[in-house]
Amino acid sequence: MCIAIPSKIIKIDGNSMATIDVEGAKRTASLLLLDDAEVGDYVIVHAGFAINKVNEEEALKTIEILRKTVSMMKTASDEKP
Amino acid sequence: MTNRYIKEYRDDSLSRKIIDGIKATSKKKIKLMEVCGTHTVSIFRSGIRSVLPENISLLSGPGCPVCVTDQREIDIFIQLSKRDDVIVATFGDLMKVPGTDSSLIKERANGKDIRIVYSAMDAVEIAKKTPDKNVVFFGVGFETTAPTIAASILTAEKEGIKNFYVFSAHKLVPPALNALMNMDGVNIDGFILPGHVSVVIGTNAYRQFFNEFRIPCAIAGFEPADILQGILALIEQIESQKPYLVNTYKRVVSSDGNKKAMQIMLDVFDITDASWRGIGLIPESGLRIKEKFKEYNAEEKFVFSIPASQPIKGCECGKILTGLITPPECPLYKKTCTPEDPVGPCMVSTEGTCAAFYRYSS
Numbered sequence: 236m237c238i239a240i241p242s243k244i245i246k247i248d249g250n251s252m253a254t255i256d257v258e259g260a261k262r263t264a265s266l267l268l269l270d271d272a273e274v275g276d277y278v279i280v281h282a283g284f285a286i287n288k289v290n291e292e293e294a295l296k297t298i299e300i301l302r303k304t305v306s307m308m309k310t311a312s313d314e315k316p
Numbered sequence: 317m318t319n320r321y322i323k324e325y326r327d328d329s330l331s332r333k334i335i336d337g338i339k340a341t342s343k344k345k346i347k348l349m350e351v352c353g354t355h356t357v358s359i360f361r362s363g364i365r366s367v368l369p370e371n372i373s374l375l376s377g378p379g380c381p382v383c384v385t386d387q388r389e390i391d392i393f394i395q396l397s398k399r400d401d402v403i404v405a406t407f408g409d410l411m412k413v414p415g416t417d418s419s420l421i422k423e424r425a426n427g428k429d430i431r432i433v434y435s436a437m438d439a440v441e442i443a444k445k446t447p448d449k450n451v452v453f454f455g456v457g458f459e460t461t462a463p464t465i466a467a468s469i470l471t472a473e474k475e476g477i478k479n480f481y482v483f484s485a486h487k488l489v490p491p492a493l494n495a496l497m498n499m500d501g502v503n504i505d506g507f508i509l510p511g512h513v514s515v516v517i518g519t520n521a522y523r524q525f526f527n528e529f530r531i532p533c534a535i536a537g538f539e540p541a542d543i544l545q546g547i548l549a550l551i552e553q554i555e556s557q558k559p560y561l562v563n564t565y566k567r568v569v570s571s572d573g574n575k576k577a578m579q580i581m582l583d584v585f586d587i588t589d590a591s592w593r594g595i596g597l598i599p600e601s602g603l604r605i606k607e608k609f610k611e612y613n614a615e616e617k618f619v620f621s622i623p624a625s626q627p628i629k630g631c632e633c634g635k636i637l638t639g640l641i642t643p644p645e646c647p648l649y650k651k652t653c654t655p656e657d658p659v660g661p662c663m664v665s666t667e668g669t670c671a672a673f674y675r676y677s678s
Binding site: 240241258265267268269270279281282283284286287288289290291293294296297298302 | 322324325330333407434435436437438457460461463464467470471512515516545564566567568570574576577580
């Protein structure tokens with residue numbers, strides 16, 4: 236089961252283990268599968284491992300494109316008889 | 317506190333607008349398939365099926381790792397759990413999967429030492445704390461999970477742990493897509509590709525599949541707006557007859573994926589042929605522990621004598637997870653097969669199509 240919620244890294248110890256915050260719940264995750272990660276980064280966690288960082292720029296861009304696309308579509312569908 | 321990556325994607329007004337977009341665009345009668353258990357659950361839980369126009373059917377493909385695990389592999393897990401010198405460590409959803417003559421949950425009731433873990437690293441910890449027992453972890457899962465298990469083997473090696481073993485039943489998604497497209501009777505107009513498998517393997521890993529079949533493909537995330545965005549992308553391709561391989565989950569999926577995770581996976585495992593429930597043998601669709609790491613390979617350490625594994629009588633999981641039939645068409649569904657007393661794996665796993673149908677369909 237994949238956990239879709241991005242988790243925030245709040246602490247990293249010397250052994251590539253991070254303490255993460257998942258919507259208020261504290262858990263641990265291994266950072267062994269990431270090249271770099273820092274406190275404050277949002278990561279996707281699967282089976283106890285961070286598998287990628289969330290790309291903030293892309294996250295915001297997607298929302299913007301989505302809003303723009305669907306508002307255009309809505310206009311198009313509204314215009315149909 | 318809810319972080320903004322989630323908040324935006326859970327915005328109902330955004331989802332409603334995408335649904336309007338889908339309704340305005342979609343004309344053809346089509347079947348879309350997702351290949352990810354988390355998509356299955358999210359689609360049912362959010363009620364996406366009920367808000368889509370009737371001409372769009374959503375099918376669940378072979379995306380639930382427990383469901384696609386071959387019966388023989390399940391029987392091997394159960395046989396291993398019966399040994400007194402073994403502690404079995406497993407993800408929880410394997411516990412109830414019926415083998416030919418038992419299940420892990422029954423063996424635990426019989427007093428066998430079977431532990432549910434959240435991560436393969438937990439199994440390494442158990443091995444460290446109980447040096448007089450052999451700890452065997454059941455490696456079930458796709459490309460998202462396999463690197464985590466590879467990392468646990470590397471950790472055991474680094475820490476000199478000699479009583480940790482993995483039975484690898486891992487499966488790879490792109491070869492299964494190929495196999496599905498070549499199956500008789502399978503008729504799919506577009507694929508919603510898995511979010512977190514794609515985080516690891518990247519968009520380009522589907523390129524060969526897409527180039528061969530030219531079928532619309534969209535990688536999607538797991539929030540309702542993410543899935544709807546994926547569906548909208550597929551419908552646009554289908555209606556315009558211009559298939560693409562698109563990534564609508566760019567905030568975590570890149571073209572090349574997580575190269576470090578892939579490297580770790582391929583350092584520890586060789587790609588091999590694998591048997592899938594419902595599909596059969598698929599070339600180069602599984603992972604075997606490399607010779608270099610054979611001291612961690614449960615298949616090297618233990619001898620199995622598995623009599624011919626029997627398919628579960630009357631169970632139609634195989635047809636369900638290839639989209640040939642839906643759960644209500646299985647004669648056992650809701651009669652002898654329920655989440656409390658499951659007959660087949662698609663009802664056992666919370667990610668299974670039958671379990672999702674049972675829980676969320678009226």
